[in-house]
Amino acid sequence: DAGVIQSPRHEVTEMGQEVTLRCKPISGHDYLFWYRQTMMRGLELLIYFNNNVPIDDSGMPEDRFSAKMPNASFSTLKIQPSEPRDSAVYFCASSLFSGSAKNIQYFGAGTRLSVL
Amino acid sequence: GEDVEQSLFLSVREGDSSVINCTYTDSSSTYLYWYKQEPGAGLQLLTYIFSNMDMKQDQRLTVLLNKKDKHLSLRIADTQTGDSAIYFCADNYGQNFVFGPGTRLSVLP
Numbered sequence: 220d221a222g223v224i225q226s227p228r229h230e231v232t233e234m235g236q237e238v239t240l241r242c243k244p245i246s247g248h249d250y251l252f253w254y255r256q257t258m259m260r261g262l263e264l265l266i267y268f269n270n271n272v273p274i275d276d277s278g279m280p281e282d283r284f285s286a287k288m289p290n291a292s293f294s295t296l297k298i299q300p301s302e303p304r305d306s307a308v309y310f311c312a313s314s315l316f317s318g319s320a321k322n323i324q325y326f327g328a329g330t331r332l333s334v335l
Numbered sequence: 336g337e338d339v340e341q342s343l344f345l346s347v348r349e350g351d352s353s354v355i356n357c358t359y360t361d362s363s364s365t366y367l368y369w370y371k372q373e374p375g376a377g378l379q380l381l382t383y384i385f386s387n388m389d390m391k392q393d394q395r396l397t398v399l400l401n402k403k404d405k406h407l408s409l410r411i412a413d414t415q416t417g418d419s420a421i422y423f424c425a426d427n428y429g430q431n432f433v434f435g436p437g438t439r440l441s442v443l444p
Binding site: 223250261262264267269275310312314316320321322323324325326327328329 | 365366368375376377378379380383385423427429430431432434436437
């Protein structure tokens with residue numbers, strides 16, 4: 220498997236524009252996570268899905284952020300309108316529930332977002 | 336809620352051992368993990384330890400767990416320049432992870 224695939228790798232946009240980040244999880248994985256990484260706040264969990272259903276979105280900063288998972292192989296994170304403080308690296312990760320307490324998340328390479 | 340703490344920076348000379356420390360608060364943790372993030376990349380699982388173990392060794396990596404003190408450490412023997420990265424300690428509850436802030440390891444020639 221090619222691993223978790225995110226696109227684009229880099230996104231530069233102007234304040235007020237809509238931004239859409241994309242993620243393809245590892246085939247067969249039933250959990251998908253969106254994280255944001257900044258120097259100031261470290262790695263923050265934004266939202267996660269189980270079997271395409273959003274389970275916990277308490278980490279989503281505000282209503283400008285939305286995430287969808289229309290099927291098991293695709294998810295999007297949308298920011299509308301974008302602001303300079305949204306500049307960060309956004310990671311998608313996926314995992315497979317094995318029935319044991321051990322859990323391994325596999326991360327994509329991330330999307331570096333710069334909002335000017 | 337669960338909290339995971341790490342020191343933010345560590346510098347070592349090439350060939351020396353590196354020790355990265357982590358403390359956590361959840362006493363019910365079953366597994367604890369170390370992830371590595373190289374520049375421009377996502378996090379990658381490095382190793383993990385089951386909570387009823389005190390130590391786990393994997394080539395140059397040694398993980399020590401003191402469950403009483405809720406302290407986890409990662410030792411890298413014979414540290415190389417390729418080990419320069421950010422190392423994250425992580426605890427999980429269910430399918431969720433709580434990550435520490437990450438320790439940035441710099442390896443000096």
